[in-house]
Amino acid sequence: MAFAGNMAKKGILSLNIQGAAELHQCYMPFVTNGGLFIKTTNKYSLGDDVFLILTLDDDERMPITGKVIWITPKGSQGGKSQGIGVQFADNTDMEVVKTKIQSILAPYAGQEIPTSTM
Numbered sequence: 001m002a003f004a005g006n007m008a009k010k011g012i013l014s015l016n017i018q019g020a021a022e023l024h025q026c027y028m029p030f031v032t033n034g035g036l037f038i039k040t041t042n043k044y045s046l047g048d049d050v051f052l053i054l055t056l057d058d059d060e061r062m063p064i065t066g067k068v069i070w071i072t073p074k075g076s077q078g079g080k081s082q083g084i085g086v087q088f089a090d091n092t093d094m095e096v097v098k099t100k101i102q103s104i105l106a107p108y109a110g111q112e113i114p115t116s117t118m
Contacts, residue, residue, distance in 0.1 A: 013038055016055045020104050027101055031087050034098045035066065039083040044068045050086050056104065062097050065089040
């Protein structure tokens with residue numbers, strides 16, 4: 001997974017995820033509208049709007065809009081990576097993204113696999 005660094009401005013992120021296992025590490029199905037955990041060392045505040053360009057398995061780039069709903073600071077317990085949780089905006093474009101993510105993750109349904117989230 002690409003680290004979200006060197007951005008033109010704080011609210012724009014780029015994330016390239018390769019394979020279902022890596023996607024499972026980042027996806028947050030328990031969040032209303034869905035969301036992703038993004039490793040980043042950039043500073044954010046809860047509620048910040050973000051724009052994300054997501055690429056899954058070198059496929060098409062998908063624009064995602066959302067808000068920061070949690071922050072994992074540097075040096076967190078349990079070896080969790082520093083980054084932010086982004087909740088997808090509530091709009092029809094996000095339904096397409098969620099459907100694609102869920103179809104990729106279907107083989108993992110019901111499995112207890114550790115993630116970068118909870």
